[in-house]
Amino acid sequence: MNGDVILEQVIYLLRHGETILNSEGRYQGELDSPLTSVGIEQVQNIARLLKMVAHEPKDWEIISSPLGRAMQSTEIICGILGYDLNHVVTDHRLSEVSVGSWAGLTSMEIESSWPELLKNTDHYNWYFNSPDGESYESVVERVTSWLESIKNKEKVIVVSHGLTGRILRGVYSNLKKEQALTLDVSQSSFYKLNNQRFERISYEFDEF
Numbered sequence: 256m257n258g259d260v261i262l263e264q265v266i267y268l269l270r271h272g273e274t275i276l277n278s279e280g281r282y283q284g285e286l287d288s289p290l291t292s293v294g295i296e297q298v299q300n301i302a303r304l305l306k307m308v309a310h311e312p313k314d315w316e317i318i319s320s321p322l323g324r325a326m327q328s329t330e331i332i333c334g335i336l337g338y339d340l341n342h343v344v345t346d347h348r349l350s351e352v353s354v355g356s357w358a359g360l361t362s363m364e365i366e367s368s369w370p371e372l373l374k375n376t377d378h379y380n381w382y383f384n385s386p387d388g389e390s391y392e393s394v395v396e397r398v399t400s401w402l403e404s405i406k407n408k409e410k411v412i413v414v415s416h417g418l419t420g421r422i423l424r425g426v427y428s429n430l431k432k433e434q435a436l437t438l439d440v441s442q443s444s445f446y447k448l449n450n451q452r453f454e455r456i457s458y459e460f461d462e463f
Contacts (some may be wrong), residue, residue: 265429265430266411267305268449270420271320272297272335273442280361284354284388287323293305297442298328298456308317308456312336318347318405319414326386329414333339348401349423352394355387379436384419391432398423418444424453 260267264363265382270376272294276283288297309315317338319329333340366373372384398419401448415423417440427448444457 264343264406264409264411264449266405267309267415267445268413268415268420268423268448269328269332269417269439269445270304270417270442271324272301272331274324276359280352281359282357282365282382284351285322286358286359287309290324290327294324294329294442296330299335299447300302302332302444304456304458305332305412306336308324308447309336309410311348312338315410315412315413316344316408317342317412318344318346318349318415320351321345321347322350322416325349325414325416332412332414346401348397349413349415349419352382352386352418352422353389354382355385355389357382357385357388380432394422395421395426398426402433404425424448428452 272290274283274288274290274294276288277294278287278291306312310389315338317326317329317333318416329343330340332338344404357369360368369384369386372386373381376384380391382388402423413423421438421440422440424430425432428432428451431436441456441457443456446453446455
């Protein structure tokens with residue numbers, strides 16, 4: 256024994272609130288879209304719940320995707336936690352999966368213009384068939400890199416996105432691609448990641 260203390264890491268993974276493009280059924284990718292009033296309320300509820308479980312906010316490091324909707328959510332979270340927004344770190348590896356030319360379009364518009372690219376896909380994996388979008392493997396690579404970069408941090412709060420959050424949880428828990436892509440992406444809950452497992456924490460009581 257060398258006397259070193261081994262820290263048990265806890266990560267709280269949050270998704271941004273509903274955006275205008277979300278409400279229109281349009282896929283955002285790396286496009287910017289402000290939160291709706293519903294989205295703002297979602298983030299406020301999440302932040303209040305986070306404050307209850309995270310205890311001392313100053314003991315945590317907050318890391319956010321640099322995309323506008325994530326940063327708007329992060330600002331709301333910091334206000335409720337009493338956390339200095341200037342201490343937030345941004346990391347592009349937490350950005351949403353790029354869907355290239357499909358950004359801003361609805362699924363019907365995509366199917367109309369690129370029907371051949373959607374053949375043999377399903378509700379969960381079609382995103383990665385965009386002609387100029389990101390591959391699943393490249394997203395796995397960047398979230399794996401991010402997880403490695405924070406391995407010595409004990410307490411981390413992360414603000415990311417729906418699809419990236421799915422893949423991040425999948426990588427963290429060593430899930431297969433098919434399992435990761437079907438994970439929940441609710442905007443009324445967040446996730447506690449600990450010891451290669453994750454648990455859902457929701458403010459909607461009827462979901463318990």
